[in-house]
Amino acid sequence: MTEASQPHRLGLWSASAIVVANMVGTGVFSTLSYQVHALPDERAILLLWVLGGIAALGGALCCAELGAAWPRSGGEYALLTRLFHPSVGFVAGAISLVAGFAAPIAAAALAFSAYLGKLWTPAAQSPVTVAIVVVSLISGLHLLRVEIGARFQVATTLLKIVVMLAIVVAAIALAPAREAAHAELGGVLADPAFAVSLVYVTYAYFGWNAALYVAGEVRHPQRNLPLALIASTALVTLLYVAVNWAFLRLVPYAELVRVDPGAMSVENELAVGFLAGRALFGEQGGMIVGGVIAFTLVSTVSAMVLAGPRVLAAMAEDWRPFASFARRHSGGSPRRAIGFQWLLIVLLLATASFEFVVNFIGVSLTLFNLAVIGGFLRDRVRHPQRPRPFRAPFGWSAGLLFIAINGWMIAFLCWNQPRAVLLSLAAIALAFAVWWPLRRHAPVIRPDSPT
Numbered sequence: 001m002t003e004a005s006q007p008h009r010l011g012l013w014s015a016s017a018i019v020v021a022n023m024v025g026t027g028v029f030s031t032l033s034y035q036v037h038a039l040p041d042e043r044a045i046l047l048l049w050v051l052g053g054i055a056a057l058g059g060a061l062c063c064a065e066l067g068a069a070w071p072r073s074g075g076e077y078a079l080l081t082r083l084f085h086p087s088v089g090f091v092a093g094a095i096s097l098v099a100g101f102a103a104p105i106a107a108a109a110l111a112f113s114a115y116l117g118k119l120w121t122p123a124a125q126s127p128v129t130v131a132i133v134v135v136s137l138i139s140g141l142h143l144l145r146v147e148i149g150a151r152f153q154v155a156t157t158l159l160k161i162v163v164m165l166a167i168v169v170a171a172i173a174l175a176p177a178r179e180a181a182h183a184e185l186g187g188v189l190a191d192p193a194f195a196v197s198l199v200y201v202t203y204a205y206f207g208w209n210a211a212l213y214v215a216g217e218v219r220h221p222q223r224n225l226p227l228a229l230i231a232s233t234a235l236v237t238l239l240y241v242a243v244n245w246a247f248l249r250l251v252p253y254a255e256l257v258r259v260d261p262g263a264m265s266v267e268n269e270l271a272v273g274f275l276a277g278r279a280l281f282g283e284q285g286g287m288i289v290g291g292v293i294a295f296t297l298v299s300t301v302s303a304m305v306l307a308g309p310r311v312l313a314a315m316a317e318d319w320r321p322f323a324s325f326a327r328r329h330s331g332g333s334p335r336r337a338i339g340f341q342w343l344l345i346v347l348l349l350a351t352a353s354f355e356f357v358v359n360f361i362g363v364s365l366t367l368f369n370l371a372v373i374g375g376f377l378r379d380r381v382r383h384p385q386r387p388r389p390f391r392a393p394f395g396w397s398a399g400l401l402f403i404a405i406n407g408w409m410i411a412f413l414c415w416n417q418p419r420a421v422l423l424s425l426a427a428i429a430l431a432f433a434v435w436w437p438l439r440r441h442a443p444v445i446r447p448d449s450p451t
Contacts (some may be wrong), residue, residue, distance in 0.1 A: 002371045003133065004190055009156065010118075010214055010217045010218045010219065011218075011219050011224065012219075012223075012224040012227060012228060013423070014154060014218075015174075015214065015216055015224055015225065015228035015332075016211075016227070016228040016231065016232045016308065017157040017158075017303070018211055018213075018214060018228075018236075018303050018307060019155040019207060019208065019209075019210045019211050019229060019232035019233065019236075020157050020160070020208070020232050020236055021156065021160065021207075021210075021299045021300055021302065021303030022054075022166070022207025022303045022304055022307065023204070023205060023207035023208060023210070023233070023236045024160050024207070024239065024240075024296070024300065024302070025163075025233070026164065026309050027200065027201070027203050027204020027205070027206075028164075028204050028240055028243055028244070028347055029111060029296075030107075030111040030272060030291055031200040031201075031203065031204060032045075032244060032247055032248075032256060032272045033256040033272065034197065035048060035197045035201070035304050036253050037255045038193035038194075038196060039191075039193060039194060040196045040253075040287070042248045043376070045244065045248065046195060046241060046244060046248070047199075047235075047364060048194070048197055048198055048201045048265065049204075049240050049244050050237075050241060050404055051198065051201070051447055052202055052204065052206065052237075052240070053233075053236075053237030053238075053240060053241065054200035054206045054207040054237075054401065054405065055202070055205070055236060055401065055402050055406055056205040056233050056236075056237065057208075057230070057233050057237060058373075058397075058398035058402035058405075059209065059227040059234075059369060059372075059398075059402045059403045060209065060230050061207055061227060061229075061230060061392040061393070062211045062372075062373050062377075062392055062393065062395060062398055062399045062402065063079075063208075063212055063372065063373075063375040063376070063400040064226035064229045064230055064390055064392055065226075065388055065390055065391060065392040065395060066083075066212075066372070066376055067079075067080055067211070067212050067215050067221065067229065067378075068221060068222045068223075068225050068226055068388070068389040069228070069387070069388055069389060069390075070082055070217055070315065070389035071215045071216060071218065071221035071225060072216045073098060073174070073213060073215050073216035073217060073310040073311075073313070073314050074093065074095065074212075074213065074215075074310060074311050074313075074314030074315065075093075075100070075210075075213040075226055075307075075310075075311055075395055076089075076092040076096055076100075076209075076368045076369070076371075076372055077089045077090070077093030077210045077311050077314055077315055078147060078212070078215075078314055079319070080092045080368070080371060080372060080375060082368070082441070083372070083375030083376070083378070083379060084242075084371075084375060086318070086439075086442040086443055087432065087435050087439065087442070088200040088371070089348070090315070090431070090435045090438075090442070091370070091428055091431040091432050092280075092368045093287050093311050093314070093315045093433060094315075094431040094435075095364050095365075095368065095428060095431055096270075096311050096368070097308070097311060097312060097341070097367050097428055098344060098348075098364075099346065099361050099424075099444065100206075100308070100309070100311070100361075100364075100365055100425070101304050101305075101307065101308030101341060102272050102308070102341055102344035102345045102348055103142075103152050103337070103348055103361050104206065104304055104350040104361055105301055105304045105305060105308070106135075106340075106343050106349045107303050107304035108129030108297050108299075108300045108304070109130075109132075109134055109135050109301055109345070109349065110127060110128075110131050110349070111297055112130070112131065112134055112294050112297040112298065112301070113127035113130040113131050113134075114127065114129070115274060115290045115291070115294035115297065116130060116294050117130075118274045118286070119287055119290060119291050119294070119346065120285065128349050128350065129186075129225050130324050130368055132227030132346055132349055133257040134264060134298060134301060134303060135305070135342065135345050135346070135349075136342065138298065138301050138302050138337075139305055139338055139341070139342045140227075141302070142302070142305050142306055143310075143335050143338055144310075144333065145170060149329050152302060155272050156295070156296065156298065156299030156302065156435040157204065157299055157303075159292075159295070159296060159299070160296040160299055161235075161239070161288075163293060163296055164239045164243050165239075165291050166247045167243055167246050167247075167273070167276060167277075168242045168243060168245075168301055168397050169290070170280050170327045171246035171249050171250055171276075172244075172246075174280055175246070175249045175250050175279070175280070179320065183247065184344055185327055188268045192412050192415070192416045193336045194232055195409050195411075195413070195416070196413065196417060198405075198409045198411060199362040199363070199409065199413065200362070200364060202362055202406070202409065203441060204240065205237075205240075205359055206235075206432040207234070207370075208229065208232075208233040209229065209369070210303065210307050210407065211225055211228045211232075212225070212227055212229075213307040213308070213310045213311060214310050215308075216305055216314075220437070222389035222390060225390075226390045226392075229404060231449075232337065233261075238286060239318065246276065247272055247275075247276050250275070250276040250280060251272065251275045251276055251279055255275050256272065256275070258293045259267075262427070265406060273289055273290060273293040274286050274287075274289065274290035274293070275380075276294075277289025277290055278287065279383075292450045295421045299413075303416035305338065305341070305367060308341050309333075309334045309337035309340075309341050310318050310332070310337075312336065312337040312340060312341070313325055313326050313328070313334040313337045316337070318442075318443035319438065319441050319442070319443070320324040320437070321438060321439050321441055324336055325337045336418075345440070352355055352398070360400075362420070363410070363413060363420045363421055364424040364427060364428075366409065366410060367410070367428070368405050369402075369406065370402075370403060370406055371408065372398070373402050373403055374399075376395075376399055376402070377396065377399045380395065380396070393405075397401040
């Protein structure tokens with residue numbers, strides 16, 4: 001059973017929940033310590049989250065227009081195949097399997113282990129084992145009917161929003177007064193560390209395009225896809241800025257980053273929510289808040305386990321050598337694609353660190369998101385009369401702003417962290433090398449066609 005013969009099983013709420021759950025999770029609950037270590041000014045840190053939200057919303061507006069015009073599952077793979085060439089789509093899809101889903105799922109599972117380790121000591125001693133167990137259980141759930149995973153996603157996403165709102169309200173009502181950390185703001189913004197820190201914020205915002213990965217299974221995609229992408233991204237931006245304000249108000253810098261001058265080492269705290277809960281309600285309160293956040297990270301894993309295999313399934317429908325991954329059982333799940341993704345996640349968990357995973361994700365996905373938005377602008381120039389069921393307001397401005405913010409970040413990374421950029425470029429070159437002998441199996445798609 002291929003996507004074309006699939007019933008549209010996902011409604012507006014399910015599509016929105018997939019976006020929110022893909023976005024909210026590892027980044028906002030685990031990366032603040034990396035920003036605090038680099039930037040001594042709370043205003044600069046909050047500005048990072050505002051900039052990240054503006055870029056994500058710009059990207060969501062552009063992709064909403066593309067998704068409504070071409071509602072096919074597969075995310076960047078489907079869009080770049082249509083906008084440029086099957087080779088570009090293939091490379092994007094191959095990188096997305098690792099950097100877009102397997103790696104973020106591994107990072108979310110490791111963050112879950114960090115939170116669970118605060119509650120249960122054995123989890124702290126075997127974080128990788130705990131991460132593998134939770135990924136295996138969630139993957140097993142999504143091997144069942146699509147509707148079961150979708151309902152679980154909506155319920156856990158609503159809980160996630162409630163938790164974030166509760167942290168903000170509690171910080172407003174109960175946080176003790178303390179002086180905010182300030183530095184000379186102009187100097188901080190000119191510091192390359194500001195651009196490097198934007199990588200962690202950008203990582204936290206990844207997922208703003210998540211509904212595109214299941215676009216072919218969304219009911220009334222011309223209406224529901226734009227609504228899910230734009231409204232969910234705007235909601236998450238507001239939540240992110242508010243929650244990070246709460247974290248900065250509640251948790252002293254010294255608890256987020258522990259520096260050992262003698263050993264020349266820095267230890268970054270991943271379980272930021274636990275520290276915030278402890279500051280509000282004491283040790284037991286921290287345990288409760290940490291436990292709830294740990295459960296919400298399960299929602300993040302679930303959302304990506306649901307969306308990720310759809311990329312491989314979409315590629316398999318077009319590329320005959322991978323056809324077996326496109327098969328779905330009667331419940332609608334691409335079981336072989338889910339199993340292959342599980343294997344990639346386990347390999348990453350066994351071999352990579354949290355920081356390595358985040359850096360690889362940040363650069364790789366940003367490059368392909370830039371390509372999608374560039375393709376959007378190119379399509380508007382080349383085909384101004386193309387029928388567009390949804391036309392993004394401020395489309396040109398949104399696209400150019402997205403490219404400016406993310407391009408500025410990549411430029412700074414090329415100078416200050418060339419290893420991460422070179423690694424991503426090497427992965428792209430490897431994916432292209434895999435495509436070359438398979439090119440005769442490429443789908444025949446005319447990028448200039450109106451549908």
